[in-house]
Each structure stands twice: as C-alpha cells, then as structure tokens.
Amino acid sequence: MSSPAPTAESVLTHLCKSVVTEPESVSIDVVEDGELVRMNVSVAPDDMGRIIGRRGRVASAIRTVVNAAASKDGVSAKVEFVE
C-alpha cells in the first residue's frame, strides 16, 4: 500500500463498513496535507446518521480509534464525514 497512513486507513475502513447498512457504498479519500493525513469518508445518504451517531458519538469514537491507528503510522489523521 502506498497510503501515507496504511494502518489508519484499514482501521477506518473496517470501522465504517461494520457500522453502516451499505458497506459497499463506503469510500475513503486520503489526502496528505503536510504533517496531517486527511481522510474523507463518504457513505450512502441513509447511513450518514448512523456513522455520525447521536450527538456525534459514533463519529467521535471512530476518530479516537483511527487516531490510535495513525500513531502507528507516525502521522496524525483527520477524519471527516462528507455527503
């Protein structure tokens, strides 16, 4: 993998696909931005609420776990959920 954050990316993929109802619609766009690796996740419109969760609880849990994974890659990850 030529990803700047292979661990973070595969962890993010696993977490997102497990939580949505349409895993095949999950796509992750990885952009390097200096020290930061931006990961933009898009999901099926019906899954947007699920991936964010009530009061953003699911989204924030995903960010916590992905940050841990990113530290293994030696980078900081910033996860955004986009429509």
Added chain:
Amino acid sequence: MTWITTTAKSLPEAIDLALDNLGVDESEAEIVVVEEPKQGFFGRAKGIAKVEARVKPKQVRNKQDRKRRQNNRPSNKNSGLKPQKGAKSNAPKPASPRKNPKQRQDKPAADRPAPDTPIEEVSDFLKQYMVGLSEAFGIDDNVAVKGDAEAGLTVSLEGQHGLLVGQKGRTLNAIQELVRVSTQRSKPSEYRIYVDVGGYREKRREALSKFALDAAEKAKAEGIEVVLDPMPSADRKVIHDALNDDPEVETRSAGVEPRRKVVVVPVENN
C-alpha cells in the same frame, strides 16, 4: 427509511437503543411503542419494552401515510410507508398495520432483523469484528469471546496492546462503543457487550477501587468532600461499588456527561 426494532428492560432504554441505532436525536425519529413492561410489585417491571423506530422522512408525509399508525386494517397497498411525492390523497383508510412486519415492504426483511439473534451468532459477529480490527491494526493475536446471556459477552484480545487501550482506556472504550453499535445494527440482541484487551478491564477495576479507598480515607481524615476526575459511567460505578460498604462516606455523581464525576462525602457521625 427502514424501521428497526429494539427491546430492553425499560422503555427509556429501548428508545435509547433505537436512537443509538438510527444515529439520530429523538426529535428526528419516529418511535412506536410496541410493548411496555408491566409494573409488578415493589416497582419491579415485568416483561420487556419493545419499540419500533425509524428516521423521520424529510418530506411531509401525506394523509394516507399519517393515518397508517392509527389504523390496523390490512391493506393491499403494502408500500404505504413510502410517502408518495405529490400524492395529496384523501383516501380515507389505507395504512398498512405496522405491527405486522410482513406488511412492511419498503426494504428487504433482512434489513430488519428482530432483536433476538441467537447468542452464538452474536458471539461469532463479535469475534469476526475483533479479528478484522486487529488485522487492520496489524496485530496478530488470539480473539476470544466469553460470557453468557446473564453476564453479557466479552470479546477480548489476549495480549497487551497499549495502542488499543489508550490513555485511561479511552481507545478501548471507543472500540467498545463501536462494537456495540455495529453489533446492535447487524445482530440485534439484548446481550450486554464488552470489549477487553490484555485483561485491562480487571486491572482498571482494581486500580479504581484502590483509588476510591484512598479518596475515602482522605475525605474521612480531613472531613472534606473529595471530587474525583471526570470518568465514564462504568468507571464511576466501580467507585460507587467500592465505597458502598463504607458507612463513613457517601458517594454521589455530579456534573454533566462527559465530564461527570464522583464526589466522595464524609458522613457526619454525631
């Protein structure tokens, strides 16, 4: 939008579970109570609470649809759940009876499993989830699922992996939250689910209990209220439990999540 079904011991819990499941706030959800626990003696509830819920559709539903819930007459129009755009129908009594899941044809039935997945299936799902997660982390370790219907299911990695635990277990708790949400969505059940890594939970419990005893000593010795750091509800429970038997102190929680904390209060003994 798909209807989902959740069950729990009490109505608020069932609703909470449904909202967690849909990932929306109460204001954005449509909730139908299917079953309520009956009040038994001494405030003990008997039976379970069961609710059906879905995310409110954004469009205003037409009259046909709005009447749907008040009407239990079977209908030949089984797609009554989808508001038809522009269909300002005045049809008097249509509606598909919501209590009969077979009438709900807006999504395949597989999308709405009943919340009674067999424990083996839940257990398999947990195992797969953790194997997938540890592989994604590049960790090669054994995944075990232990527990039963009574105690709940604990899925754990055997080795020490500080990366998955994080500061004060923050990463582990996030993983647990995600495992719970994902499991509830694809294998809905009433089993409690826990995630552990390298026996961290037990070690944390011991450390917290010791910490609680120290705080109690301080409260008693100095006659002051000792306010602990904010911690998640599971950790607070450990503190409350640890000091439950000590008649010289009382514990209460103060503040608002996620900054809720335990206060240890010395009991005046005169």
